[in-house]
Amino acid sequence: MTNASIVYLLVEESNREFEARALIAVVAAARGHRAVICPQWRFWENVGSFVPGVVLFKGNNGVQLHNMRRAKAHGHAIASIEEESFGVMNEREIVRLYHRDIATACDLALAQSPFHATCVQNAIAGMSGRVAVVGNPRADLLRAPFDDGIRAAGRELRARHGSYVLLNSNYGNINPPQGDTLTMFNRYARAALVDPNDPDDVDDFFTWCHWEWGNSRELIATAVALRKSLPELHVIFRPHPAESSKRWAEILTKIDGLDVILDGGHLPWISGAEVLVHAGCTTGMEAAVMGVPAICLTPGENRWHGMNTASIANPTARTASKALDLIHSHIKSGGRRLHDRMAECDYAYFLEIDSNRTSADRIVDTLQGIMKPPVSSSALSLIDGQKHLTKWQETKYSIAFEEARSTIGRLARNLDIDRQINLHDLRGGTIVLAPT
Known part of the structure; x- marks a missing residue:
């Protein structure tokens, strides 16, 4: 040997x-x-x-x-x-x-x-x-020559579900799969990610949770507005793996034309989407590298918006109404508007x-x-x-x-x-x- x-x-x-x-x-x-x-x-x-x-x-x-x-x-x-x-x-x-x-x-x-x-x-x-x-x-995996499998799987998803807008959530602190928000705080403390005796760390955690609450409300509002305004587009909602998908299914089950889907990897779903709408998570960065139109929700005044590179790699929307306006203009432009906006975004300082x-x-x-x-x-x-x-x-x-x-x-x-x-x-x- x-x-x-x-x-x-x-x-x-x-x-x-x-x-x-x-x-x-x-x-x-x-x-x-x-x-x-x-x-x-x-x-x-x-x-x-x-x-x-x-x-x-x-x-x-x-x-x-x-x-x-x-x-x-x-x-x-x-x-x-x-x-x-x-x-x-x-x-x-x-x-x-x-x-x-x-x-x-x-x-x-x-x-x-x-x-x-x-x-x-x-x-x-x-x-x-x-x-x-x-x-x-x-x-590397989001760019040629490694992305061929992702692109092919994305085309298959679009053929199966029709044109769709993808909504991705990322609210593991307020919607954990096990326990509650205090459970998450204690988990971070055990991993030394937060110091329970440091007021700044405690304030950071509460700011993060407040950010999740504001984003989750606006993401739900976006889902409802999409189905009313653009009924020809299917809406796919994918919770983050670190969330309780059961709670999302309970909240969204009555919205006709919206499916909460966990199956498969998240990258093909991004690749096949007309537009991705997300809450400042890494999927926005992945979409940017892949060249997929994406919108980052940034509701209210919260310093946590400045934590996520997606907020400069994607066009942002303060409200569901603004997100809907961006989607409308993108569709009317023949699928060019968001591509053009994203081409103006520069995130190289944060991801080489x-x-x-x-x-x-x-x-x-x-x-x-x-x-x-x-x-x-x-x-x-x-x-x-x-x-x-x-x-x-x-x-x-x-x-x-x-x-x-x-x-x-x-x-x-x-x-x-x-x-x-x-x-x-x-x-x-x-x-x-x-x-x-």
């Missing part, structure tokens, strides 16, 4: 993260490294059984820091990407994602823009010189996209600087008697090996890689990509 250095790519939510990690894995394997895609809980529970390599963590909060330290104690080099930063343009909110002691365990932090890197280096003690700007692999290189390529370049010495594949194994993932974990990470194989094969073809890459299933959602 060929000796190779190892990169571990940890995933929490497969729907959102798996393909981006798979792209990094394919690039790494094509360079002669061994890449392991793994549910983060599986790695954490077996950290002592994995031969030392580079571990790419998905975040930098207190929970991630605890497990970084455990991995480092077992000889791993530690790198991090910040999954929650994709649509954030506020310095305080970027810094909030990083535990103040993250430098004690993280050797290298990957940033998606110079703004992101500056925020971390200026605010987190010990991180100066340990942050690399690499873009974001999620943006290199037209000549993928973010995945830049990430592997950077990780090579902290890789451990090559080892034989026989050194890679999982301990026996693994615990099963909890039901909650399974809802977050659910991808079969054959589906993963298909995704990885497609990405390799997109990259025009001629080197053969072997795949091995190590059980429990753990997949190894090995060069030949």
Whole structure:
């Protein structure tokens, strides 16, 4: 067996993260490294059984820091990407994602823009010189040649449902799938994302909740107005995975011509939409990168509107009426109006996209600087008697090996890689990509 250095790519939510990690894995394997895609809980529970390599963590909060330290104690080099930063343009909110002691365990932090890197280096003690700007692999997947599957699936959805406006919600604090708003506050406190003893942190949380209330009311009003004013357009409502979809179904069930749909990934739904209307979430950024017309709701006077990059990447609407006016003018222009408006939006300072290189390529370049010495594949194994993932974990990470194989094969073809890459299933959602 060929000796190779190892990169571990940890995933929490497969729907959102798996393909981006798979792209990094394919690039790494094509360079002669061994890449392991793994549910983060599986790695954490077996950290002592994995031969030392580079571990790419998905975040930098207190929970991630605890497990970084455990991995480092077992000889791993530690790198991090910040999954929650994709649509954030506020310095305080970027810094909030990083535990103040993250430098004690993280050797290298990957940033998606110079703004992101500056925020971390200026605010987190010990991180100066340990942050690399690499873009974001999620943006790679929204552009050619990787977006062909998304576009095809979007066309199928439009053929099945007709022309539709997509409404995306993102109100996990006031509408969590389990518990209530206090449950969410306590969860953030445990992850050290908020300090219950810091008045500014408490005020931030209440401001965030107030923002969710205002946005949710305007999103519902937009749904009602759309069906009255443009009955020829179907309305598709997709709650965020971190929300209670049951509550949305109860609220919206009586609106004829509107469907609350959870099935499938969110990107094809965005791709197939005439227009996306959202509440300042990352789907607005994804639409901007994909070139899909989108409107960001910004009702009332709330400083939280300034947290989300979508509020500068998309045209904004203060009210449902203004959103409807934008949709009407877009349709009357033959589908040009919102495209023209979005072409004027500049978000490059907050999300760096290199037209000549993928973010995945830049990430592997950077990780090579902290890789451990090559080892034989026989050194890679999982301990026996693994615990099963909890039901909650399974809802977050659910991808079969054959589906993963298909995704990885497609990405390799997109990259025009001629080197053969072997795949091995190590059980429990753990997949190894090995060069030949």
